[in-house]
Amino acid sequence: MRKGSHPGGPQRDKALVADTDLEAIPPKRMPPLNWLRSFEAAARHLSFTSAAEELFITQSAVSQQVRLLESFLGQPLFLRGRRGLQLTDSGRNYLPFVANAFKAIVAGTQSFLGYSDQDYLHIKSNNAFAIYWLMPRLGSFLSAHPEIRVHVTTALSEQDFEGANSGVEIRYGRGEWYGSQARLLAPLQIRPVCAPEVARGIKDLQDMAAIPKLHLSGLADGWDYWAEQTGNPAHKATDGHFFGTFALAYEMAKHGLGIALGHDILVDDMVRAGALAYPLDLPAGARDNYFLIVTDQEATNPAAVAFCRWIERQFRNEP
Numbered sequence: 276m277r278k279g280s281h282p283g284g285p286q287r288d289k290a291l292v293a294d295t296d297l298e299a300i301p302p303k304r305m306p307p308l309n310w311l312r313s314f315e316a317a318a319r320h321l322s323f324t325s326a327a328e329e330l331f332i333t334q335s336a337v338s339q340q341v342r343l344l345e346s347f348l349g350q351p352l353f354l355r356g357r358r359g360l361q362l363t364d365s366g367r368n369y370l371p372f373v374a375n376a377f378k379a380i381v382a383g384t385q386s387f388l389g390y391s392d393q394d395y396l397h398i399k400s401n402n403a404f405a406i407y408w409l410m411p412r413l414g415s416f417l418s419a420h421p422e423i424r425v426h427v428t429t430a431l432s433e434q435d436f437e438g439a440n441s442g443v444e445i446r447y448g449r450g451e452w453y454g455s456q457a458r459l460l461a462p463l464q465i466r467p468v469c470a471p472e473v474a475r476g477i478k479d480l481q482d483m484a485a486i487p488k489l490h491l492s493g494l495a496d497g498w499d500y501w502a503e504q505t506g507n508p509a510h511k512a513t514d515g516h517f518f519g520t521f522a523l524a525y526e527m528a529k530h531g532l533g534i535a536l537g538h539d540i541l542v543d544d545m546v547r548a549g550a551l552a553y554p555l556d557l558p559a560g561a562r563d564n565y566f567l568i569v570t571d572q573e574a575t576n577p578a579a580v581a582f583c584r585w586i587e588r589q590f591r592n593e594p
Contacts, residue, residue, distance in 0.1 A: 306347045313340035314352060314366075315373045321360045395424050396578040399441035402429040403521035404565055407541040409445070416585045423578045431520060442579045444568040456568050458583075461540060461590045463561035465496055466553055468537030469528050474552035480507055483554060488515030489524045489535040496561045501536055504559035525551070540565060 316326035317337060327334040345351050352366035362370065400409055405427060417423065430436050433452075436444060450457055467483060477483050488498055502508055516533060518524040521541060528535040529550055537551065538561070545551040567586060569579055 306344055310340045310344040310347070311373050312377070313337045314344050315370070315377060317341055317353070317360065318362060318366060318370045318374075321362075323360070395426070396443065396576070396582055397426045397428070397441040398443045398445070398582070399428050399430060399436060400445040401447040401565065402431050403538075403541055404445050404447065405429045406522055407525075407544065411544060412589060416582065419585065420578075420581050423581065442570055442576060443582055444570070446566050446568060448563050448566070450564065450566060453566055453568055456570075457566040458568070458587070460565045460567055460586070463564045464539040464558040465501055465536050465561050466539070466558040467501075467534050467555060468525075468542050468546070468551050469534040469554055470531040471549060471552040473531050473534065474554040477554035480555070483534065487533040489527050489533040490515055490517045491521060491524055491536075492517050492519055494536075496536075496559075496563050498536060500562070501559050505557045507557070 354361040524535040
């Protein structure tokens with residue numbers, strides 16, 4: 276018998292095709308997934324009956340779907356005999372592609388929808404907050420809750436939150452934008468921040484005026500606002516350099532290339548570590564702040580509840 280052929284030879288193969296509803300066969304290239312699923316299960320079990328039990332369909336449905344797949348491919352995948360099923364050479368060659376494809380679908384689906392699991396938490400955070408505050412502390416939360424898996428993504432702008440399928444959000448803006456769901460993490464203070472070597476050369480406002488300003492594009496609480504709040508109109512300058520994110524501005528400040536406006540929530544750790552310094556103690560209360568928001572569908576998720584309790588304790592300086 277020719278390898279890979281169906282018992283009974285070409286006539287049997289032709290009968291198999293003739294017995295198939297050809298109108299049900301889609302165009303070439305991609306067979307229906309239910310045909311592939313029946314083939315993969317039958318190939319693992321080498322039994323249509325066991326495959327049917329796994330897939331919760333009848334044995335005849337599995338057999339029919341495999342026959343449709345064989346007709347679609349133009350060659351048999353199984354040898355059907357008294358001792359049960361055996362894979363043909365074609366079936367053995369085809370099986371790894373089908374099995375790996377289903378594994379990829381399962382893995383991708385779990386990754387994409389896993390945050391609906393009660394032990395899975397999807398956090399979408401303002402980018403700077405995630406980098407400078409959340410990431411250095413998230414380990415303590417995970418240590419306290421080893422059963423929880425997190426998926427953290429970031430947003431550079433408010434538009435990035437639109438359509439986000441996240442359970443917990445950390446946003447930067449005005450409280451009235453977010454409604455009753457928003458919880459203020461802490462009142463934010465903004466103040467000039469620069470590299471320590473730059474700070475050592477700043478004794479007063481006149482010294483600071485000579486340092487290039489590092490601006491964040493589109494920021495409402497920028498240098499003009501700080502100058503008005505602290506009574507220093509001379510610093511309402513529009514010169515200097517402009518950046519699209521806090522991270523870029525702070526990195527420039529670290530390298531001694533200018534002076535930025537630091538959010539205390541974001542830069543206090545860097546100041547304590549000696550990477551940045553406050554040259555003058557001139558804080559201003561911010562209009563925009565960081566808010567914790569839990570979506571309605573996640574309000575009872577134990578993972579979301581645990582995270583919210585943890586982060587609020589952090590801002591209350593509680594253990």
